[in-house]
Amino acid sequence: MLETIDMNGHPVRKWQVGASTFIAYPEAGARLMNWHLCLADGNYRDVIHWPEDADLDNIAHVRGGNPVLFPFSARTFDRGDIGYWRAPDGERRPMAMHGYARQGRFEIMTEHDHGFAAKLIPSEECKVAYPYDFSFIVRYRFEQLAFYVDYELENHGSTAIPWSAGHHFYFSLPWHDGLSRKDYQLSAPAKKAFHQDGxxxxxxxxxxxxxxxxxxxxxxxxxxxxxxxxxxRFGPRGGEEDILIRIGDQKVPAPWTTLVSWTMSDDSPFYCVEPWMGPPNSPELQKGLHFVEPGKSEVFSVAVSLA
Structure with missing residues (x-):
């Protein structure tokens, strides 16, 4: 069931799907804000964290939900200078950290009892940094114990468009009374791991x-x-109540598909587990950088479920 609710003067949407409640603000960054469960004992469990004091007028910088990272994730550099990228045509252009979708306006294409689809309205800043003829669409589908999200980039122009988008899921942690971070673990088998330097x-x-x-x-x-x-997978060390993130539908993702783990401080009520199309600074590194050819489209799909 879908309903629109007023939250400090903002029309956010709420979906009730069985025991799950999903809250999102499609027009503001296509932001999934919160996912929580009503448990059998009447208590609630937050899966996706959303802070009670969130400023919806400045939603891009709220530490919660799922900020949409597009066209590139995290920090980009051009020859050591942060905040720039060099396009395939050789021109140096600005690029905001995490791109322009998390602070962008979206128009709703469809909304129904199990989700929504919304399309980015590129700002003037975005058009300068990313001067392509495109549609970027975010689609969410909600189930009782899972949700599915697709990013789709459609190329309406005459040249290939580069992108390397990502998710920034803020998961509530810990989610059991009396437990702390040390009682939970993340399992993400990989062949390579990195940090990004300055x-x-x-x-x-x-x-x-x-x-x-x-x-x-x-x-x-x-x-x-x-x-x-x-x-x-991640969850309690005992193995029960895991959260499962599935990236795409291939058992082994493309080689430079990336998973980032991050938190702000030792006592933050969240830990971010973030599937990205490629590592940070993908335009310069040429790792995990995807191209959509003229007249074509590409979809990056992620599913999150309770195992």
Missing amino acids: EGKLVPVKPFPEAAGFDEEILVDLIRCKLKSNEV
Whole structure:
């Protein structure tokens, strides 16, 4: 069931799907804000974190939900200078951190009892930084214990369009009374792991764990590439109540498909587990950079479910 609710003067949408409630603001960054469950004992469990004091007038910088990262994830560099990228035509252009969708306006294409689709309205700033003729569409579909999200880039122009988008899921952690981060672990088998240095280069991390506790420092800002599986799991060390992220429909994703883990501080009520099309600074590194040819489209699909 879909309804529109007023939240501090903003028309956000709420979906009730069985025991799950999903809240989103399609027009403002196509932002999924919150996912919570009504448990059998009457209590609630947040899966996707949303802060109670969130400023919806400045939603791009709210630490919660799922900010949409497009056209590129994280920081881009051009020859060591942050905030720029060099396009295939050789021209240097500006590029905001995480791109222009999380702070962008979207128009709703469809909305129904199980989700919505919305299309980015490029700002003037976006048009200068990313001067292509395109449609970027975000689609969400909600189920009782899962949701599915697609990013689609359609090329209406005459030249290939580069992109390397990503998700920035803020997962509530911990989600059991009496437990802390050390009681939960992330399992994401990969062949490579990196940190990004101050000039945008990827610095290898060796060794790195396939499974690590959320209290371990190595997880913060860890960039995993060459994933061995399209399934990423995390949850209590006992193995019950895992959260499963599935990236695409191939058992082994494209080589530079990326998973980033990040949190703001030791006591933050969230931990971000972020599937991206490629690592940060993909235009310069030429890793995980995708191209959509004229008249074509490409979709990046992710599913999140309770295992």
